Amino acid sequence: xxxxxxAPAQTAIAADADTNGQVVVAxxxxxxxxPLGGAFVRLLDADGEFAGEVQASAEGDFRFYAAPGSWxxxxxxxxxxxEASVSAxxxxxxxxxxxxx
Amino acid sequence: MSREDVxxxxxWAEDNLNTPGVVFAEVDxxxxxxxxxxxxxxxxxxxxxxxxxxxxxxxxxxxxxxxxLSEKGIGNDxxxxxxxxxxxxxxAYAYWYFKLYGHDKVKLLDGGRKKWELDGxxxxxxxxxxxxxxxxxxxQDLSLRAxxxxxxxxxxxxxxxxxxxxxxxxxxxxxxAHLPQESAQRAGHxxxxxxxxxxxxANEDGTFKSAEELAELYREAGLDxxxxxxxxxxxxxxxxxxxxxxxxLIGLEDVKNYDGSWTEYxxxxxxxxxxxxx
Numbered sequence: 230x231x232x233x234x235x236a237p238a239q240t241a242i243a244a245d246a247d248t249n250g251q252v253v254v255a256x257x258x259x260x261x262x263x264p265l266g267g268a269f270v271r272l273l274d275a276d277g278e279f280a281g282e283v284q285a286s287a288e289g290d291f292r293f294y295a296a297p298g299s300w301x302x303x304x305x306x307x308x309x310x311x312e313a314s315v316s317a318x319x320x321x322x323x324x325x326x327x328x329x330x
Numbered sequence: 331m332s333r334e335d336v337x338x339x340x341x342w343a344e345d346n347l348n349t350p351g352v353v354f355a356e357v358d359x360x361x362x363x364x365x366x367x368x369x370x371x372x373x374x375x376x377x378x379x380x381x382x383x384x385x386x387x388x389x390x391x392x393x394x395x396x397x398x399l400s401e402k403g404i405g406n407d408x409x410x411x412x413x414x415x416x417x418x419x420x421x422a423y424a425y426w427y428f429k430l431y432g433h434d435k436v437k438l439l440d441g442g443r444k445k446w447e448l449d450g451x452x453x454x455x456x457x458x459x460x461x462x463x464x465x466x467x468x469x470q471d472l473s474l475r476a477x478x479x480x481x482x483x484x485x486x487x488x489x490x491x492x493x494x495x496x497x498x499x500x501x502x503x504x505x506x507a508h509l510p511q512e513s514a515q516r517a518g519h520x521x522x523x524x525x526x527x528x529x530x531x532a533n534e535d536g537t538f539k540s541a542e543e544l545a546e547l548y549r550e551a552g553l554d555x556x557x558x559x560x561x562x563x564x565x566x567x568x569x570x571x572x573x574x575x576x577x578x579l580i581g582l583e584d585v586k587n588y589d590g591s592w593t594e595y596x597x598x599x600x601x602x603x604x605x606x607x608x
Contacts, residue, residue, distance in 0.1 A: 269444055271534070279529035280495050281506050282417065284363075284444075296502050305534065307450040 239286040252317050255292035256325040257285075258304045264289035265329055268306040275299045304329050336578040337440040337538065338411055340449050347371055353404050353460070356443070357414040357424040367453030369413065369446060373402045373460060377420045377567075381427060387594075395431050395467045403460025406433075413439035413446070416567075417529075417536045423570040426587055430475060432468030438574065444536040474573075476560045476586035478594060481520065482601055489559040490523035491548075493572040494592065498564070499525040501605035504596075505564060513564060514596025518605040520562070525608055526551045528568040531575040541579045548576065558584035562591040 258268045266287035272280045275298055285291045285304070293302075297319050303312040304327045315325035338346075346352050347370055354372035356364045364374045375381065380398050383390055390398065404410060410428065414421035421442055428436045439446070447453075476484075484490055497503040501517035519525065530547055531539055539547070553559065559576060561569040566589030577585040588595075595601065 267447065269448070274496075278496065279527065280497065284415065294503075294505075296497055305444075305448060307448050 239283055239290045239292055248320060248322055250320045252295045252297055252320055253292055253322045254295045254300055254302065254315055254317055254325060255290070255322060256302070256313075256315075256327065258289040258291065258306070258311070258327045258329055260306070260308055260329050265304075265306060265308070268304040268327075268329060270327070271303045271305070273301040273303060277301070302327055333538075333541065333579065336437055336574070338437050339440055340445050340451060343369065343411060343413075343439050343446070344451055351408055352411060353402075353408045354411045354413070354439075355402070355404070355424070357412055357421045358416075359420055360415075363415050363443065365455070367455055368458075370452060370454040370456070371458060372413075373404070373458050375402065375424060377423065381424065387590075389427065389430075389470075392431065392467050392469060396465050399433075399465035399467070400463050403463055404465060405463040406465060407435070409435045409437065411437050411439055413442045415443045417444060417532055417571070418442035419528075419567040419571055422574045423567040426474065426570040426573055430470050432471060440538060441536040448535055473584075474577075474586055476562075476588040478588075478590055478598065480586075481560060481562070481588050481590075481595065484558075484560055485520060485602065486522045487557075489553050489557050490520050491551075491553065491559060491561045491569075491572060491576075492519045492523040492525050493528040493561055493563045493569050494519075494525070495527050495529075496525060496607060498592075499523075500607045514593050516596045516603055518596070518603040519592075520595060521602050521604040523562075523604075524551045524553065526553075526572070528563065528571045531572060538575060538579060541581070544575050545580050548580070555582055558586070560586045560588050562588035562595070564592045565589070566591045 258265045268285045270291040271282045272293045274280050283291050299316050309329050311327045311329040313325050313327045317323040356368050356372045357375045359377045361376050412421040412424050499519045504513035504517050561572045563569040573587040576582045
């Protein structure tokens with residue numbers, strides 16, 4: 230049992246596709262010059278309500294443990310913001326990319 | 331109480347990095363963020379290793395808190411400005427914890443580490459060494475802290491504010507969406523609790539909403555401000571954020587944080603649990 234609330238290391242690699250039956254929404258944040266590290270990525274539900282937030286890794290990777298449904302991921306960075314939508318039908322890895330401009 | 335009494339802006343912080351008598355402290359569960367770069371001059375407080383008893387599920391005792399602050403170089407007369415990641419969850423927890431042990435000169439950096447980073451302000455990796463102090467704490471102020479029996483008795487009598495996400499409240503998820511789903515034995519919420527996710531008290535950049543916006547938020551959720559209030563979440567840090575909004579920003583007098591929260595309540599034998607949305 231995890232007794233903390235900090236997020237685990239942010240990764241979204243293909244080899245990580247075994248999600249142990251969890252609904253994982255993961256991906257990469259990119260800027261004008263490729264992967265953008267350190268953005269604050271917010272997971273919003275179908276009504277636009279906040280569900281979670283992580284800080285992307287230095288390579289721009291992020292991941293959420295969600296429930297089935299439609300989600301929006303929104304990235305905030307000092308260089309700008311961006312968002313993208315993803316539909317997670319069930320357990321597994323649901324990948325989504327966010328471009329920040 | 332006004333916002334300026336309990337919060338400082340990132341600009342104020344930058345202007346006061348070298349002000350004598352002001353100590354910045356970063357509080358996180360995962361302190362690798364601090365090690366990768368922190369506000370210049372800020373000391374590090376590890377939410378788990380510094381603030382939790384290593385054996386029992388409880389806080390370090392008064393002597394332990396005194397030893398910690400003395401070792402960090404924090405004096406009784408210092409103004410401590412707390413900040414951290416996760417929208418200040420752990421910093422708000424530490425703020426409540428400092429108040430619990432009677433340190434009144436404490437403020438939160440509005441927006442925390444996120445706002446500091448989004449502003450593009452300087453982070454430093456320099457080691458911070460402050461001269462040891464001889465800190466003395468008070469006994470815990472238990473008017474700020476709720477335990478499980480009081481929480482069970484509060485069902486249908488006091489305000490119970492569940493500040494977790496709607497999916498955790500309804501029982502669909504057991505933990506926030508950035509964590510693997512493992513937690514208490516049962517999912518759901520304490521009967522009669524209203525669900526006002528902590529995030530509704532904050533703006534996107536991590537700063538707190540205004541006292542007026544906050545008062546409206548909890549009024550709309552059906553909080554009866556003439557009654558005492560207990561806030562809870564999963565492990566007590568998000569509810570510290572809401573405790574801060576209710577007690578320090580709106581100024582409600584009788585507000586407690588239930589730090590046992592759902593990881594305790596959801597594993598108790600025999601207590602009532604409700605599921606589903608409200």
